[in-house]
Amino acid sequence: MIDSHCHLDLLAQKKDLRFALESAKAAGITRIMAPSINPESWQALQGLSEQYSGLFPIDTALGLHPYFLTAGSFDKPHSSPEENAQSVEERLRQLEDATTNLHPSVKAVGETGIDGHITVPLALQQHVLYTHLKLADKVSLPVILHHRKSHHLLVEALKQTKYQGIGVVHAFSGSVEAAKGYIERGFYLGIGGTITYERAQKTRNTLEFLLEHHFDKLLLETDAPDMPMCGRQGEPNEPGYLTDVVNAMSERFTVSTQEIVSTTSANYLRLFNITS
Template sequence: MIDSHCHLDLLASRKNLEVVLDSAASNGLSRIMAPSVHPESWRELQNIADQYRNILPIDSALGLHPYFLDANDALPSDKVISHQLSLLEEAALARHASVKAIGETGVDGHIDTPVKLQQQVFNAHLALAERVSLPVIVHHRKSHHLLLECFKQSNYQGSGVIHAFSGSVEVAKGYIERGFYLGIGGTITYERAKKTRETLGYLLEHHIDKLLLETDAPDMPMCGRQGEPNEPGYLTDVVDAISELYSVEKSEVIAATTRNYFRLFG
């Protein structure tokens, strides 16, 4: 199994990372993608990839999450954003061996940062991803229409993954038609996630070659594990839920999503 979205730097502040990674490997994980959220996390994730490579291979990504466009100001200034984007481009051009993607980036409809500014930053990520030939890891919340608008306006020709996908079959088709993969995580372990579960049933039947597994650790706890930090080793809960809900062999889910990961990230 591969966890295609796990914030190891954030998890390290809450749990012993060596213990967490040993447990993940024992539970069958073979690799982890660790997206970043701000410039300080880029180097930290690269150090983590170097330090723990004997336990698990760790890939990383370079990005500016909309939550963290500037950790010091409620509303980031154009000057701050311009500087951060310059740092992002420098890091991408001189990238560490672990860097396999651009992200996490995206548009969030629930935060105070103006949507137009978020779209501007997201478009800059898309342009950079095309220049350096890397896929993008995309965050969404109440923003599918805004993301699709960005893809259309920018004429983005690259690929990527829509992290923590939740949406209708039609929304899923819209992303897949643009060459995107969809990240499936702990949401489906909850009975209340009826829409996402219905969409996943369609995707397993028609587009299993576009699905990735993820935890989003330390966030998005699995059903039954609320109140504790999520871990990459809990990815087995997602596989178990898929197998039980759709009568699909666990080995088929793992094999397909593993192939998909390497097809996307190399």
């Protein structure tokens, strides 16, 4: 199994990371994608990819998460809007610099995107997303997209930037039509803990369609330490719990756990252009 979205640096703040990774390996995890949220994050993740290379490969991505784009999210907790704008631009410059000399673990640009639930100004989120998309095209890396109440805005961004690459919409929980829109553009969809909940009927209905028609576009993910699985509420999520997603898919639909694991793993390697 491959966890296509796991914030290892944030998990390390909540659990013993070595124990969590050893547990993940015992559960059948063979690889992890660790997207970043800011420059400090991507530096930490690259270090973790080296530190734990003996367990399994840890891929990383370079990005600025929309949650962390306003004053107080970086190193100036009381900065003015003008200072914060300068801070964001400086981090975007750092992002571009980091792609000129890629660490071996870097396989994508992200996590970036648009979130309709937060107070970060939409214009700022769009500016940062557009910059990520243009950079991903420039360096020929897939992009990892975050969404909440923003599918139409993400599609608009892909059109406005004339994005030519591919990527993954992580923690996908949209409609069949939204899924088709991304897939037509070459995107993959990350399936996580949402489907372990009985209340997630819309997402399950979409997943049923995707398993029948677009199984080759699905990835598995935990989004650890967030998005706890059903029955594990109140505790940090971790990559070893990915088996909960696989089992939920297998029990709900007529597909074996072996097929889920082998297909989604092949999808991951294809998306991120990994041959070894």
